[in-house]
Amino acid sequence: MLTVSHWDNVKKRRFGRKLPITRETAAVIRTWQARRRRLEVPSRSRKYLFPSITDRSGIAHMGSSLANAMREWVAAIPVLLGDELDEHGSRMPFDRTLIFPYAFRHAYAQRHADAGVPVDVLKELMDHRSIVTTMSYYQVSLKRKREAIMTMRRHTIDRSGRPAPVTSTTDYEAQSVAVPFGNCREPSNVKAGGKACAIRFQCAGCGFYRPDPSYLPAIEQHVNDLRADLETAKAMDADDFVVRNLADQITASTTVADTMRSRLSSLPQDEREEIEEASAVLRKVRASRDHKLLPLTVIRKDTPDAG
Ligand code: SF4
Structure with a gap:
């Protein structure tokens, strides 16, 4: 669940910006605001989330003192480990200078x-x-993209959850196009860069659908959206065929997601980590709309052609 935080980009002189934040983050900010209201601060500092507590600096909000306070706090943490491992497999100390x-x-x-x-x-x-x-x-470097595709092409499945590995990176790139919840191999849609789906992107019911684990978050989000649509359709007393279609899409997409999750959980830890890393790379490439290597065009669900 999200709410909106209002802020001023003072540095660039753009005011009244809106930033979606989670309700948990909003609750943390409110807790701090309640605490801050009890602080004695100069009147001109009161409107700031992190006010100056004296007038000495001439600045109404915390500046470098925030960085100093953070540096002291970080220095006081007894043990701070990063994700990198040493030659014995133990986690190495995190570089504290990176925290500011x-x-x-x-x-x-x-x-x-x-x-x-x-x-x-x-x-x-x-x-x-x-x-x-x-x-x-x-x-993302070309090398990382290639490695990510090399990893991911082995974990492609079809709409029933059966393994459907892609034979080569070239095949992954040239024979499919990225659509919202997976790759599509329908030739006319591939040729049209993903903009010519004849059945309005009901991919989980389509024989040309080839999702891989990099699409798992998108599929899960799609299932959540479909569930919300189903509730709305029922509340609107929509005809049975509408409700049935939504319910069937939920079942089909859930099957795809469940199969993928269960296959992932059966893999050794190092292979799972390799897939996670490759997934992050591919999602990033798709999100940046870098069409140089991956399936030609990323079609987003909110485009007019998407269903
Ligand atoms: S439903 Fe999905 S997989 Fe099938 S043709 Fe349309 S975009 Fe491609």
């Missing part, structure tokens, strides 16, 4: 890019003026 306030903004952007949030959406979230700035979070 501005890094949170980068981490926010990178996590969204890795999750496959479309580049134009992230541009809005970050309030970048130019998409070129946002694109830097989507950069």
Whole structure:
């Protein structure tokens, strides 16, 4: 569940920006606001989330003092380990110099890019003026893309959940196109860059559907959306055929997602990690609409042609 935070991009002089945040994040901010209201701060600092507590700096909000406070806090953490392993397989210490306030903004952007949030959406979230700035979070080397496809082509399934590995990276690229919930191998749709689906993207019921684990979050989101649509259709007293169609799509898409999850959970940990990494790369490439290597065009569900 999301709510909206209002903020001013003072640095770029763009005011009244809106940022969707989770209700949990909003609750944390409210808790802090209640605490902050009890602090004695100069009157001109009261409107800030992180106010200056004295007038000495001449700045009404926290500036470098926030970075200093964070540095002290990080230094006081007794043990801080990163994800990298040493030659004995033990986690190595995390580089504490990488933790500073501005890094949170980068981490926010990178996590969204890795999750496959479309580049134009992230541009809005970050309030970048130019998409070129946002694109830097989507950069993936050609080598990493190829490796990701090499990994993923082995884990492609069909609409029934049966393994349908793609024979080569060339085949993955040239014989399919990325549509909202998986790759599509229907020749006329591939030729049209994914814009010519004859059955309005009801992929889980289509013989040309070839999803792989990089699409799992999109499929899960699709199932949630369909469930919401089903409830709406029932509330609207829609005809049986409408309800049946939605219910059948939910069943088919759930089968695809369940099969994929169960296949993943049966794999060794290192292979699962390899697939997760490849998935992040492919989602990022699709989200950036980089058409150089992957299926030619990414068709988003909200395009006029998508059902
Ligand atoms: S339903 Fe999906 S897989 Fe089938 S032709 Fe349309 S886009 Fe392709």
